[in-house]
Amino acid sequence: MTKLKPGKLVTSLAAATLLSTGAIQVSADEHPIKLGAIYILSGSAATYGQFAQRGIDLAISEINGNGGVLGRDLELAIEDSQGKAAVAIQAARKLVYEDEVDVLMGLDSSGVAQGLVPTIPELQKPLIITHAATPDVTGNLCNAFTFRISTNVAQNMNAAAQIAAESDANRWTTIGPDYAFGHQSWEFFGNALKDLKPDVELMEDTAFPRFGAEDFTPFINGVMDSDAEGVLISLWGGDLVNFVRQATNLGFFEKDLELMFTVGAATEVLTALEDRMPEGVWLATRYWYDAYDNEINKNFVKAYIDAYGNPPSYNAEGAYAAVYAYKKAMETTGNTDGPALAKTLKGMSFDAPNGKVTFRAGDHQAMVSPNWGRSGPMHPEHGIRTLEDLRIFDAEKVSRTVAETGCTF
């Protein structure tokens, strides 16, 4: 047993005080700005979360390498939504109250977004949605703290309807996941197509397999036995990969059908399918890495391929752009206060890989266009299908008007 002398105690206490005050001063200067992200990191759609995280990591390392934001480094805290609204709501609370993040971003699923978005004003932190596409969150569920940087279902389906109206197909049906995204895709597509081409027939016979279903055979057979001429396919992630494999085996792609995959050009899916993704079908994506000829995009695509070996997906781009949007908002505001940032983001324009992007003041939806193209030959280096006849639409024209969104703040 060593006895502690009073003199020694005083010295060590003094030393400890000195050390701790020193530490506090250091942390006050270099206290990082925390980004809280919520993505699907497990299950059949886990690659989406993984690609988004790559986009965030890339943006953070670029920004921190150039002196950070407001002289502070950026830091990421990421949580798994498991594609479930209840899990995502808990994750958001954990990020804000436990990890003390300054801002929120992410969300891969429409169902998750519909559940989480109404709770965001309580957290008093802005949320930039980078993937989930349900029109509701920039529509009747909109609020002062929620923004979306990616294309929504309404924008994508207005564009899809233009392509569908130009085709010869007159009888349309759909195969989509059995939740908000699948149902809303069909609803918006149908309404837009009817406006453009009143004599088309929207079939009563539609297929909505459960999200994460393994076996799509009955749904594929159902469409093949019907007299449909065009099919809108809004399956995504692991579902889409399984669907294409099974459809190939059943001879689905040999039938003379106009096929439109609403999120088929996700590089997550194209990488998994390689040349099993058929040629000559319409594929859409919120962002195609080869579609934009500007410096930011060139640098982004190159840095991404150098770092990870394959081209960036729309989810990676959305996440990457959201970090830069927050950077600009924080620098404009001069601090990281949640309500102040939300005010700055409203109507803010910034440069992203897909050009100049503006969060429309009326509904907080980014004015962006989907990219549609026909699948072409395999890319010699990237190991995925190329896109031909690439179509980029006028964002203002494919977006709903603010009045149509039903959004009021």
Add this chain to the structure above:
Amino acid sequence: MKSAILLGALVLTVILLIALPWVVPYFYIFIGTEILIMGLFAASFNLVFGYTGMLSFGHAAFFGIGTYATAMLLLHLQWPLLACLLVSMGMGALLALVIGFLSVRLNEVYFAMLTLAFGMMVFSIAHMWRSVTNGSDGIAGFTLGAFGLGIDLTLGNPAVYYHVVLAIVIVASLVLYLICRSSFGLILQAIRQNAERVSFCGLNIRLYRLAAFTISGAFAGLAGGMMAPFLRVASPEMMHWSTSAEPVLMSILGGTGYFLGPYVGSALFVLLETWITSVTQAWMLFLGIVLALMVMFFRRGILGTFLDWWLDKK
């Protein structure tokens, strides 16, 4: 002497629970709310399992219908919360009465399988009846209005809502405890120990079992109702059999032999889940290991093992 210490410990726990929002980090208010709600759910389940000896594997149906009832009333009619919760309780009881009527005649594994089957049936209805339940997206986007009885509370404030849940759980648990201690509760325990002997006494076992099952469904519905304003969403997953497994695991973790066992189990379950998932995604693996060890070495659960040891001690 020992009962005085137990009572003191209980009072101290309640005081600590009331003071919780002022002493723990903000995030733990959410953890506390979840523990209380799931604790009541597990305790309602334990009335059927620990007291009456029937392993129900479909309790998520009653819990989930409670969540849907409150969520839909808040969404469409903006009723005060207290009224919503009473409806949730009624819906839980009604559904339990129907499922119980068809199930309680069977014993052991057959009863467990039948409740599992009915539970999954209810899950499928919630999942597929899109026009009413909004399918797999569930009911979301509702706002929290008044509490009821003219009491002015901001339910959206997590600390306020925690105290609301705490008050309701304490009252509901007291009622549940009195039921367990009543002569009715004693008959339930007798049925667990020896059903034949009870029936030879001239008591209608099926009726007692059905009553226990219905009461249990009512409290599960109440717990589910409180979940709606907390989670802000009612989704079919809450009726899935994996949700039915949670009160089973909680009761076993805490101990089925004591009234408060399920509450302790709920606290352990939720805390372990929170801590382990922040380190690794493989939370179920750890839960499996903990459960296997519990069943092998502490069959009476954490609280049960401790109280057995302490009460036996001189």
